[in-house]
Amino acid sequence: MTKEKKKSTSLRLDPKVLKELKLLAIEQDTSIQAIVESLVIEYIKQYKVKS
Secondary structure, three states: OOOOOOOOOOOOOOHHHHHHHHHHHHHOOOOHHHHHHHHHHHHHHHHHHHO
């Protein structure tokens, strides 16, 4: 299996939102990257179903 290269992007969040996201990532023993990526994938799936 070949590992796909990931591309970088930037994201601006309200400081309070970012703090909560960091705390959730720590509590779930994961990363902000993993959380955001899974949310984006779910959003894309929902959008594709609607269109």
